[in-house]
Amino acid sequence: MSAPAQLTVEGAGIVCGAAVFVVVGVVALLLFWGRTLPIAGPDSLGQFVAIAGGIIAFLAYLTGRLWRREGLTPFQTTGEARPAPQPRSQAPSALGSRHRSALPLSSTAGVDIFDTFAIALAHGILALLGWLVLGAVLANGFQDATVYHLSATALAAAAAGVTGYAVFLSAARMDLMRLSTVLAEFAVVGILTSMLSAPDPHWWQLHLSALGMTQSVSSLAFNLTLIIAGVIVTAIARYATDARGIEDPRRRSAVLRVRVGLILIGVLLAGVGVFTLNISVTLHNVSAVGMVLVFALVVFWVRGALPNAPRSFFVLGYVFFGAIVLMLVFFAVGYYVLTAAELVAGVLVFSWLIVYLRVSGAAAEEAANVHVVED
Template sequence: MTETRQRSTERVTARAAALNLEGAAIVVGGAALVLGALASLPFFWGRSLPIAGPGSVSQFTALAAGVVGVVAYVVGRLWHRDALTPFGGSPSRQPAGDHPARRAVTASAVFDTIVIGIAHGIIALLGWLALGAVLADGFTDATVYAVSATALAGVAVGVTAYAVFLSATRIDLMRLSTVLAVFAIVGIIAAMLSAPDPHWWQYHLSALGMSNTVSSLTFNLTLIVAGLMMAAIARYATDLTGVEPEQRPRLLRVRVCLILIGVLLAGVGLFPLDVSQILHNVSAVGMLIAFALLVFWVRPALPGAPRSFFVFGYVSFGVIVLVAVFFVTGYYVLTATELVAGVIVFGWLTVFLRVSGAGARG
């Protein structure tokens, strides 16, 4: 009877915490809606605006939503927490009457939070731009009056703040793997669709980052931020808390590989081919080498992971080697080789984060 009563109390507490969180998210979204509308009104007043393109509703909305997304993420991380931590404990996950220990604010924790917040902001920015382009195609030559544009911008910013705030309060390795995947996919596709040369694919994937255009900026920024995200979450994917001494070196090797992959991926975006061919190629090749080491070092570091995960890693490595052979023999063009290798690396890393998150939950 006592056990049943305790479970019932925990369910009631969890339900109250969830409702409290939703209430806070509504307040944050409502405040962002009002601020977004007030900020957009001077820009829209007395004008009829296009849906997409320069000076359009979607352009202003995307920029505002991007900024609000970063702020909402930081606010969400501070919600019910004693310090600015990317993966801190929340009272909603603790038994009634229990309080988390106060955590000191460290430079690495602030860096991690800002990087992940920027990723949320860029996803919001590109998402609203993409939606604006789709709506512009559906409503050809349509314009939006100032009052309607103000209302739409406010609602879009409010929805962004609401969604990002909830994402921040519930973020963990499982959810972060989805954020990383969505961020990379949205960024690369946006760069492809906005590329000034429609035949960029006839050269190589890195051609997307070689022009002084929005497409190039989007491509390179996506790689840089995705790399920083990977480096930032490396410590949390290889948490050493409570780990046996003999297991620590194995996890540290995996952590070093993850950090290297993140830093080198950022290097690919930081040094486009037209800036430094040597640094660009060294970053790309080094990332693949670090990935190969990670695939073969992860098994002793995660002995409890399912066997299918390790098989998936070996198969992924084998496919990368195969497409490299196809490229050398002239069967594949460089763009196809880079796309296949990139998808495989990001796919494996996403699964790795989910497996690590599942292990941490257990």
Template sequence: MTAADSPVTAHAAPTLRVEAEAILAASVSGISGAVIGLLLGVTGAATQLWGNWSFAVWAALAAAVAAAVSSAVGYWRARTTSSVQWRREISSWRYVVSTVSVVIAHVALTAIATLSMFAVLARSFIGVQLNSFWTTVLLGVTTGIAAWLTYLSASRMTTARLTTLLVSFIAIGTIAAMLTASDPLWWEYHFSQLGTFGDLSSFLFNGTLIAGGLLVTTFTLYVGEDLRALGESERGIRIVSTALFIMGVMLACVGIFPVHVHLLLHNLAASGMALMFLLLLVGGPWIMPRMPRAYFLASWAFLAALVCSIVLFAVGYFGLTAFEIIVFALIFGWLSVCIRFMQVAGEPDPLKG
């Protein structure tokens, strides 16, 4: 069986039911958004595109709510209506946790995307005042599109799509935390300094780590089935799933215990995540022997980059912040590469023979 035929990826193909339900979600959300937009226009509560409690803020909030409901319904429906048996065998509490993580990621990405879109519009139409017609249309379209896209995304979740969601969420969340940091010189200390200010940037940084950790634990639901479809041993599957689960818990703990709240627990969590990363990186040939050679070559390249980073940090070429960001990027970069190779591992290996 190839990865393309695995029980994890088989349900990702478009179906009439999913498409119809996505349109229904878009219609309901669009109508609801249009009603809210009409009220905003009639009352004059949000006639400006950008600013404090401007139309952009209302649009981001409405789109986030639409994304939350649609992604939750879509992800949960995929469990009850999909022909994939392993989804039904997942314990309810684990599926609830995975649903929460998927919803949070979709909500955050939707809100940030909406704010970014209206920031561009505000720059393009400087000084424009929105009347009732435009507040109705814009909010209806925004919430409708948000519901449509998030329903499709959540209802067709696969390991590869979960990886894309995770990396996008982590990257955008941390960049947003950097941009909103109250101390512009935070980088002179360390990466975790972003979580110590007690303001919006700290909320974004710590919240991103916590939700990102939940998303990583969700990987264990998908990766195990991918590896099982490739014929990996149950022992190897348990090791990979356990290591990823611990990585997720440790990542969440980094956000739960900011460096100024509990330094020891913060450092232990960060170290635990790094150790699990090294275990999977170095032990790959023995833990997942059926993975293609190209994956192992890529893993050794990541290991070499990690060693070089440690050496450059040790000799003082760059500071702690740069080192932490590099290691952070290497971990999630490797995770993306690993997942993508899992999807094609069943194909003939061009490096063999």
């Protein structure tokens, strides 16, 4: 009797984590031998774990997708791990969390490979920044403490093993709902890392974009977070707005409008990170303001694209749009500083995108289940 699908995925994840534990442990032992290391900072245990974790996360995600034997596609074929083969007449044709039927590697579309690498890069940067922040927190808790080479080796290997295990499972089970969580975590960790490491502690007195104007690690984290997040939003737009199988021309048109809107939001979000204020004030402002304007359009277009979505979802979009307008009015009259208006607008746009991904994924999954039952 074969093991249940979920246990098969867990078993593969454990093997991946164990392999990473051994490899990183050997490398760390060779590098750390005879040394005592600080917890954070240059040449520290935290720095090694962060770099190793970033590399491991990137590779583990690609490994998890290839383990599915579907090629480098962004999402799993079914909600289960490694499904049993079905006769062609019984294979579901609807696209839920599936979004792509199983394809051999040679048949994988180039855009699928690009999307997969973008999501893998997000996992890598998330692991890198996450371990850096944790190292800084621990160093603050253990002032002036150092770690001996054997303890440092064990800690580094364990951290890398956990990273490999978690990211492998994320890749093997990736769908729109899980990706919404990854996107949220990536944005939060990236922005917080930038805030905590900003060379000017009073950056907030200017505006949020001040985080990306210096030549520091803080600015690199801020701009890279915006760019990668924008690439991910652009990449997943076509999966979250799949118009295949929609016969109603009005709904199909609405879905395509939402797709264009999401792509523009992703491009403009990346533009905010590419065109920092010290590079081009005009392009930076056009990207930021344009993203808010396109978001406003998408909020009103989405009802036609997802007519079966819960009413609360549409109300949420209208409330978020109203709140953004209110924040801009407060800034215009001098009640709010620009940083507060930018933070509120950014958080609301991102929050709505994450909710949209989850609602879209749930709607597609429900449609796929209905199709299977009818078959």
